Amino acid sequence: MPKINGNEIRPGNVLEHNGGLWAAVKVDHVKPGKGGAFAQVEMKNLRNGSKLNERFRSADKVERVRLDQRDMQFLFETDGMLTFMDTETYEQVELPADILGERRPFLQDGMTILVEFHDSEALNATLPQKVTCRIVETEPVVKGQTAANSFKPALLDCGIRVSVPPFVGQDEDIIVNTETMEYSERA
Numbered sequence: 074m075p076k077i078n079g080n081e082i083r084p085g086n087v088l089e090h091n092g093g094l095w096a097a098v099k100v101d102h103v104k105p106g107k108g109g110a111f112a113q114v115e116m117k118n119l120r121n122g123s124k125l126n127e128r129f130r131s132a133d134k135v136e137r138v139r140l141d142q143r144d145m146q147f148l149f150e151t152d153g154m155l156t157f158m159d160t161e162t163y164e165q166v167e168l169p170a171d172i173l174g175e176r177r178p179f180l181q182d183g184m185t186i187l188v189e190f191h192d193s194e195a196l197n198a199t200l201p202q203k204v205t206c207r208i209v210e211t212e213p214v215v216k217g218q219t220a221a222n223s224f225k226p227a228l229l230d231c232g233i234r235v236s237v238p239p240f241v242g243q244d245e246d247i248i249v250n251t252e253t254m255e256y257s258e259r260a
Contacts (some may be wrong), residue, residue, distance in 0.1 A: 078135075079111065080102065082112050090125075093120060094138060095180060096197075097114050097115070098115045098117050100112055110130075126187070141189070142188070144160065144186070145160070148165070155172070167195075177253050180200065187253065205246055206248075207246050207247075208242070209243070211225060224236035236256060238256070
């Protein structure tokens, strides 16, 4: 594993620290008036989800871990566990449903997602950036309101509420950005 200096840590890096695998969530580089510069790193444990704030000086060496990424197909959910299948080897892995957090409702049957592995252990899952959803409930389309930069609430088939432009009507398919959980465009 490559070792990096404490000042080279970036958000998204996976580090081996204190015997665990940690993802750097937030990194602030601090240069105090007195003393050496350091990086204040907020980390999340990839195995149990606990958080940790740690200081790394530029002289500190940290183990950076590379995760293998594979596209896997979502099959089903049982007892709070999501089951995914590798489409090439047909190997199945299970991950806890709370790993997706508030984005869990966007996961659809047969959807292909990115699963990250470390030594054949599945650690993380990432949804596609854009997902197609159907609007099941919204206010009717009002003619002439396309010029104003206004939005109206809409309920999607997955149970999530988003704001949509006034020209989008009920039973239409839209594309939603799963990172920001906002309307992106018509499908």
